[in-house]
Amino acid sequence: MIWGWIMLLLPIIGALGVVVSSGRAARSLALWTSLATFGASIVAAVNFGVWGTGEFGLVSSIPWMSEVGISISIGADSVSMMLVLLTTFLMPLAVLGSWTAVNERLKEYYGWLLLIETAMIGVFLARDLVFFYVCFEFTLVPMYFLIAIYGGSGRARACVKFFLYTFTGSLIALVGFLYVAWSNMESTGQWSFDIATLTTFAAGMPLADQLWILTALVIGFAVKIPLFPVHTWLPLAHTEAPTAGSVILAGVLLKLGTYGLYRFALPMTPEAVVEWAPILGILSIVGILYAGLICWVQTDVKKLVAYSSVSHLGFCVLGIFALNPMGLQGSVLYMINHGLSTGALFFLVGMMYERYHTRDMDSIGGLAKRMPIWAFFMVFFVLASVGLPGLNGFVSEFLCLLGTFAAGESGSYPGVLGPWFAAFAALGMIVAAMYLLIMVGKIVFGSLKEPAGTDRHGLSVDLNAREITVLVPLAVLCILLGVQPWIAMDAMDGSVVEILSVYQPSEVAQQMVDAGSAWVAGSPSP
């Protein structure tokens, strides 16, 4: 369908426009382009037609290197579509959020922002492995330049570390992918990089092969998520990136990793996943608790929010490896909710930084007295992030934990985690409440403390209309997904069950096989 291509191409066209435009016009051009892309994604979502089923919509393909089976093919199941919506939704906000924060080299800045949008949409829409990999890798380049040119004082180290970690990881994932593609070629005599074909094929490979493939994939995606112990690039990159960079990084780029697990690791290597789910579960729990404890002792607000991402994404991974629809649904929901609430927190920290030029919790405090609107949103999104019932974070966190808890006993899926995993992970919720509320207590409440010689660079004391415009849509969605989460859950039902279909118990699979062989027996022999 045409709307997929429009979503992919619009930001590229916009980026070209931005590059040839004059400095100031670049800003509004980028805003309009990202709004248009959002509009296109809304149209695509309305005409999607396969919400709630496990089918793929927006399917379309352009042949490219047919002799090795590479093509540019796109298509989205409900989960991909939701993540695309998240991307296109966050993008105009990111542009709006950097309206005054970025004052030099505007053309490059907005050009890179729009390019990263295309790359991210491409990752979610890709139905060809090579196309997926190209988009997945290409997200690095704009982000690298966003950090390298517009970042904070430690940007040199941050962007190099970010780049090298992710690049190394995805190279190893690439070898895993190529191994699958080659094995498929060996057995069928035809090269193919079609994700559906390779997924079906890989799921039938022997366990030893699957273990290798899963290792490669997990190394690739774990860096991106980031999973303990390969998370160390994230706090640096987040802290040094400009506000919009942090928002995109937290909002979407981290989800590329979990999406990779969802799209590839789960359906491609079911047997290996069952073997390794406990190890990955333990790693996520260690990440949840360890990052949470680090947050506790942070004095840099942005770093705190960055580490909280590591902790939160741990729940997400745990939900994925619960291997039941509940956990997986919670996990996908978590990807969206984390994008909203953590994205908003980065915006808020950025707005504070623009006014005070410090993120040090010891040198600022009691800002509720100075900036009541800002304080309201800060408390709101912190509560969303902590998981206050009624707001979005609660539902997804609860589902992830419930899925993990139920994994041990639910008969129909090979749950290998269980109550113990859920119990330890739940400790993370307490830690999260602790560090986030301590942060709120320090900078929002208490006696007013402002660094000496505050220069707001012409910004109003409290949030201005533009900044409120950035935050309100996020807040509305947080409430909406908090009180009506089944809108999203119903929509993703089918896709989640479809992904987990390889984990169905053998009786069900047997029935399907029996039905198949009955059909074959009934049909005339060739």
Added chain:
Amino acid sequence: MNDPMTNHLWYLIPEAILLVGVVFVAIFGLVHNASLRRLTPAIAGCFVIASGVASVFVFAPDRMESAQFLFPGMGRWIGVITAAIGFMIIPMSVGHVDRRLEREVAAGRLRFDPLRASGGEYYAFMLLSLAGLMLVCTARDLIWLFLALELTSLPTYVLVAMSRSSRLAQEAAMKYFFLGAMAAAVFLYGFALLYTATGTVEFEAMRQVLTQQAQEGGINSLAIVGLVLALFGILYKLAAAPLHLYAADVYEGAAAPVTAFLGFVPKAAGVLAIMMLLSVTGLNEMATGLPYPILIMLWVVAVLTMTLGNIGALLQRSVKRMLAYSSIAHSGYLLIGIIAGPGVGYTAVLFYLLAYGIGNTAAFSVLSGLERRGQEMATMEDLAGLRHRHPLMAAVLAISSGSLLGFPPLLGFWGKLLLFIAGIQTGQVVLVIIAAVNSAISGWYYLKLVAVPIMAAPTARSEAVERGPTGWPRLAGVVLAAASLVLPVFLSWLVDQSEYSARTDAAMAAAESAEASGAGDATASLQGPLDRPSGS
């Protein structure tokens, strides 16, 4: 046309054009009139383009049936990419050769003295070396192969020496020459042993003898020793470990355009020669793998080359030495394709030659387009904050390092992808994993080439970096960088072409007969040769 002599001469047309060019260029370089003399590079460029165009027609597919080359389709691909890269290196050299002399003459302080000028010879030697590379494709026997390889190498020794008026260049040239001569002796000795073992120097006959020996219980060990020696000698041209030690010194000593030349032309010639020598053992798409000792040797050399190249590059402060070590690492990647063998392996090698050639030459064009107080930029520090003063050059450097790193969607990525696919397809998963890890290591220093111009604060040293006397090298850099960006659009066609060029004669005959009999569609005949048994 049926007469073998005329037949053979026909395939020499591109080289003949280059040789005519050599004469013209050598004369023009000595003309007293300065504006005519300045045309020398343009004339050289015209002849290079002409030979590239000629090779398209000379090696037209319908002519290749009667050609009896080991790789019938190769001439066209190599002819075109040789001409393309050569054509880019020529403008990079403008303003480097005879620089001091020309300045004095222009200022009127000196009369032009043909005895002191070396501009004409410089371009002439370049064309000779390009002709040598093209000749490798048409080799049908060991003698021809040896002469072609030497024709590729000998002019480069002189190029290194004359490229800069610096003692470093003299030292580099001496080193390069003596080691090169020794390498030539080694592979000549290998050729002699091969001759002893098979009683012939012709590839076709040699292949028959060796195939027969292989069927009768193994290739004669004398032949194996001969092959190993010959390969080692030729690996020197690739700067493959453990014969890589000269590379950093020589690349650093020569002027940047010559370094770009050294990074591509002798390397390509060496790779093609290795492909030919391995084919002599009866290796083709249908046969099972390499003789075991040779496989092991190449495997070890590939791993060593990649690893030492990348680690070496990590340690360098000088940009040129870093790029020198990186080009060593690329030889290692190329060897993966060589090990993977005919079919998808050689396809990947030929494609990678193009991708690497473009990326590497673009990187060196930045070094030859900018200078600091009339000297080449030396250390990383000179690049600091380059984007503030020379944003375009910083972009070229970023794109070319991205391509060399193998970052999607640049050309280098597709080359590496093909090499990895080739390696995995022939069961060399471990080798591919080592290559992937090496790529990751290389990210560290390629990223420096991107990061330092963007992020580092300009220093007094880097502030002194200015544009070179002419814009030609920078133009070449922009064109090459644009090529690594744009060529992936034509990826399908490029891979088709390199697949066709990499076919051995046996595969070509099979494809032709399949086409003639109409059995199976065209894609099936392409797929067929690619399905080589694994575990070779």
